[in-house]
Amino acid sequence: AQKVTQAQTEISVVEKEDVTLDCVYETRDTTYYLFWYKQPPSGELVFLIRRNSFDEQNEISGRYSWNFQKSTSSFNFTITASQVVDSAVYFCALSEAWNTDKLIFGTGTRLQVFP
Amino acid sequence: GAVVSQHPSWVICKSGTSVKIECRSLDFQATTMFWYRQFPKQSLMLMATSNEGSKATYEQGVEKDKFLINHASLTLSTLTVTSAHPEDSSFYICSARVSRSEQFFGPGTRLTVL
Numbered sequence: 001a002q003k004v005t006q007a008q009t010e011i012s013v014v015e016k017e018d019v020t021l022d023c024v025y026e027t028r029d030t031t032y033y034l035f036w037y038k039q040p041p042s043g044e045l046v047f048l049i050r051r052n053s054f055d056e057q058n059e060i061s062g063r064y065s066w067n068f069q070k071s072t073s074s075f076n077f078t079i080t081a082s083q084v085v086d087s088a089v090y091f092c093a094l095s096e097a098w099n100t101d102k103l104i105f106g107t108g109t110r111l112q113v114f115p
Numbered sequence: 116g117a118v119v120s121q122h123p124s125w126v127i128c129k130s131g132t133s134v135k136i137e138c139r140s141l142d143f144q145a146t147t148m149f150w151y152r153q154f155p156k157q158s159l160m161l162m163a164t165s166n167e168g169s170k171a172t173y174e175q176g177v178e179k180d181k182f183l184i185n186h187a188s189l190t191l192s193t194l195t196v197t198s199a200h201p202e203d204s205s206f207y208i209c210s211a212r213v214s215r216s217e218q219f220f221g222p223g224t225r226l227t228v229l
Contacts, residue, residue, distance in 0.1 A: 037220075042222070043206060043208075043222060043223040043225070044220065044221075044222040044223060045159075045208065045210075045220040045223075047219070047220075050217065091158065091159070101147065101149065101164055101212065101218075102161060102164075103149075103159075103161065103218065105158045105159045105160075106158060107157065107158045108157075108158055110156075
């Protein structure tokens with residue numbers, strides 16, 4: 001069965017701190033996609049990244065970086081030098097190759113960045 | 116990126132009435148759209164997959180007679196919550212498939228049933 005676990009329900013940091021959001025997934029498929037989305041207080045889901053299961057290269061985009069480790073079924077997200085605008089709920093999600101339409105979301109991690 | 120809009124952004128209605136929510140793909144054609152539901156401080160749950168010109172496919176546990184989905188054109192899908200009750204109060208989000216494994220999400224509609 002497919003499942004996405006985000007064990008951290010809420011994280012609070014002070015501006016400029018680095019923070020890592022954890023994501024652990026379960027799937028029997030060998031081909032799958034992993035995603036991170038940001039949901040600010042306005043509610044709109046903002047796409048951050050998509051990764052396919054064959055690409056284990058870590059990715060960096062500005063202050064954001066992602067660490068994909070197939071061996072531990074994890075796809076962690078790090079924000080470097082956090083800012084108040086990073087405050088949001090962050091969702092990790094999984095879709096499998098046989099049904100790429102179905103996104104399975106984790107329960108989300110609420111990040112609060114204080115000035 | 117692709118833009119998906121939803122209307123209305125929020126709606127308050129009385130118990131027993133029906134509410135229609137529109138989801139539009141603004142700059143692309145979407146043969147497939149999706150409807151999600153999100154309760155406060157919870158995750159998104161897929162309700163149904165809407166295919167243009169055919170019946171929607173509902174996820175297990177979602178009442179198709181309660182949540183009517185119509186996808187009459189390549190840019191518009193509608194979700195009608197029929198005979199709404201307070202327990203239907205939620206945040207409803209649509210998305211449109213842009214390509215295999217890629218969806219863009221609308222801004223969501225907050226429904227409050229009194």
